Amino acid sequence: MKKLMAFVLMFVLIFSVVGCRNNDAQTTTTPAENTESTSGDNAVFPLTVTDSSGRTVTFEKMPEKLVSAVPSNTEIIYALGKGNQLVGVSVYCNYPEEALSVNKIGDYNGPNLELIIDSKPDVFFAAWLSEEVLAQLEGAGIPVMLINPTNLEETYQSIQDIGDIIGSSKEAEELIGSMRGKQENIMQITKGYQAKTVFYEIWHDPLMTVGPGSFINELITMSNGINIAQDAESAYPEYSLELLISKNPQVYMTSDDGFKTPEDIFGRAGYENIEAIRNGQVFMLHPDITSRPGPRIIDGLEMIAKAIHPEAFEGK
């Protein structure tokens, strides 16, 4: 039973938190020396890009047919206006709605090689692939970009990289600019308030939370919140009830994943000792928005900031 729950948990994490692998390799875009523009769009080809795993991929000309195995990458491609070029997406790509009608090529963990190769994409965007699957895609002559940002800054970089590759560099710059603007605004208006302690529940049995290195931890910090688990050992640590009660967070957040209701949380044994519970400061957030490293991550930041400092947003 424990094992089963672990599997369920794993899948929940995969559905929502795509991109949690540590990676020191910085993503950088370097247009090749040969600056002969071969397309009408606003990028320069041939283009050499380094992906999150440190691989360099060269595009001779602008890719036309795109396949994405990750919801965040799909959202980025749509936000940059190239959604109509997607010929394959993962079964979890549910936003925007148009993505639902694109052919499915498998999921994040089990991409279907045959379907990907058969759709003959000019570029395949993924987050993680097994060494074997990667080798086979390369063998079939399909350029693969592994895009796996682990924080907001890397998310901006991945939006720029995708934009450069699909010929939407300008759109990417604009999108990043507007995201940065919102981010700075949120950080600005929450700064003046007293920082609050926050607990973010990822899973209830066993109780798991977000630690350093996780996206949500970064969003909480940016919202002038103090994640009580920020000194934990890993990005998604188990957390004891004792520690939770002794740290006594002022705000309690969790993913609205369908496995629990606010009533469940209020009714849990021992929770009456927690300040957030006594004051009704329990927030259920949409996991797709708070966890996908795509354009909507800023909306996630805003949701978290509003939960922590609602007064900062009054009248805005």
Add this chain to the structure above:
Amino acid sequence: MRNKKTIIALSFISMLGFAVINLSIGAVKVDFMDIIRIIMERLGAIPFQNDISQSTKYIILDVRLPRIIASYFVGGTLAISGVAYQGLLKNPMADPYILGISSGAAFGATISIVFFGGIKILGIASINLTAFIGAVLVVFIVYNIAKIGNDVPITTLLLSGIAMSQFLAALMAVMMLLFGESLHIIIHWTMGSLSGKGWDKVISLIPYSLAGLAVLLYLSRDMDLMLLGDENANNLGVNSERVKKTILFTTSIITGAAVAISGIIGFVGLIVPHAVRIFTGPRHKILLPVSFNAGGILLMFCDTLARSIITQEIPVGIVTAILGGPFFIFLLYKKKREVF
């Protein structure tokens, strides 16, 4: 004797037929005649077929075909290891993993996933290498724990295997907790998959697989006699301790090689020997080759389901367990007295 050869030949032919059918099943529909033309073209029998796209050719020759062959050899290897263990340990519950090979391989793979990432050593992906080393090392340790003088009592062997397994599983759980970011990769690996296995993997497994089959076949008479008990076998001129050692050494290496490329695929090594024994009887000379083919067929079938039943890949270990469990129960129910 002729009868035996016929059964072995039949099992081989049905395997080949099955492989051809499976080649024409997949997520991407490819016409059967096209598949034949693609293969003929590659063999040089017919000229370049320009009406079949390059990607279709790649799918058949470099994705589907090596994967089917890999499933045959992985399934076959697990099945003969199961035969050998069940005979050696005189235990119908024995499977290739009973002495801790799976935990050893999983632990090895975990170390590689967490610490080495995508590093290659001598052209071999570190995950395959450490999984193999882990698998073989565990049997070596278990064997030496169980050894008393020159003897290896079966009970001690089984118990130390179980203890080692549990211990390694615990260590692995600790690593999964501490390195949560690699959790999905580790779990994916432990569920077993043949997705993306190309020719390099197939070629690296075949020599182990065939050599293992040859060694076990060579020992088949001794294994038959050892079913009567070690003492009786010794009286009949078998050096049972040496045979035991050779079998343990051989099976751990071939199972390690199979698990290193496929991850942990359960049930094949447990049910195939039992199912085949019903038809062939307990003589190893026929049980081993037929089990090899039957194990290969079973895994081929399960892997074809795994790659084509829904758009996403299902880890094949899940398919073998879902199909294998009820099938085994059915066999037990039908042939209660004859199973072992």
